[in-house]
Amino acid sequence: MIGALHLAFWQTTAIKVAVVLGIIPAGALILGYVFLLKMMSHMQSRLGPMEAGPHGSLQLIADGVKFLQKEDIFPERADRVVFALAPIIVLMSTFLLYVVIPVGPRLSVQNLDIGLIFALAVSSLSVIGILMAGWASANKYSLIGALRAAGQLIAYELPLILAVVGVAVQAGSFNLQTIVQAQAHGKIFGVGAIGNPYILTQAVGFIIFIIAAQAELTQTPFDMPVAESELVAGFMTEYTGFRFLFFFMGEFGTAFAFSAIGATLFLGGWFVPGIHGGLADIVGPAVVFAKVMLVAFLIFWMRFSFPRLREDQLQAFAWKFLIPLSLVNIVATGVLKVAF
């Protein structure tokens, strides 16, 4: 990880685990505060929470402390073991997503050759946790929410995978680090000053990726699984206290991770023009963070702007529009890759 220091394997592993364990709640808090509390409030001409801390910035920490004090309630007829395991599986999927995201030329938890497929595979694990939560709650609203979630996540996983195939084809690799390097050293029409962020050549892929990520994160307009007005929060209905906090952190931590993957694939990751070598390792995390906030802004902007889709509209949109479009995108990328 760091060339100058020589740490034992268990020491670097411990550092990496600690960093990721810190990033998940931090990322969830930042997204929750900046977008969910403040941006939504200001878009709706209101202030949002203002009391806890300067400009209400400690509101979510206060909420977190509150959740930790709550009683740990199991519904009477729940399947206790499955009920308790479900939030852990969801959070585990979030945790594993961070393994492959690079934040500098030499800074990543593990530089896997199959990084992109790994990220997609572990993100699909959260469906299992959601299904377990919905079933074990012994509540029909929860079960319906879980079924909706599963149907939605299966339908939108395909466009998500197919959208990033275009990037992999253009970069010639599934390794996220290599994809960033390819963007840093790429040229558009012979001009290499800003590299070649794939949002320019893979604009269609980026749009499909953002829409599919929105659905994978069950954000409005794709929030049927947790629709408050119909299903009283779906699979999360029966969860209280720290188990509910797990779901909250899972949701926003995954939103942060998906934004980071989007920033890596389409916005050039840790690369900014003019910064190379060791300096990129130092400013890389800040650059990635800025790009993550940009992608997350798009996701939350859509969340606050659109009304909820109907279940059949959702499925038709994925299967009849997004998937064919992403297949065309792959073919076009392949043809252009060979032609140029």
Place this chain on the structure above:
Amino acid sequence: MLAVSTTVPQEIIFWILAVSMAGAALRVVTTKNIVHAALYLMVVLAGVAAQYILLAGEYIAVVQVLVYIGAVLVLVLFGIFLTRAPIGHSGDLDNDQRWLAGIVSLFLFGMLGYILNDAFHRDKLTITHVQGIGAVGDSFFSTYVIPFEVVSVLLLAALVGAIVIARRD
């Protein structure tokens, strides 16, 4: 016997995984709740992925997670929930074909064991490097191009068949 040259930590992890996989596999068929059976199946499938990682086959391990846990198991759970999934005992999950199932399992075990033994004898498989996705792709489109294309056509046929069945007219 098939023997893989491994390090001691690899051996320890292998046995931990193997024992928990065998235990979970046993619970799949003995548990009284059908959803629990599906979840124990997930433990077995995840164990298989972990074994692949232990053998440095990272691509196949990730695909195992993506396909078997992310898709097949979700579909199984989805199917169970859509039909009947009570909490507690799922009624009578047993039938009188225990002995038949036992015979089939023993036959399968014996056959796979014989094939592995016959193919490798005392060869030691040395794992020198991680099998990269590039090598997998290259062998698909060179050495194994015909089986690959045959499987593609088979999947296409299944896809067309699914559409034909799902059509209303």
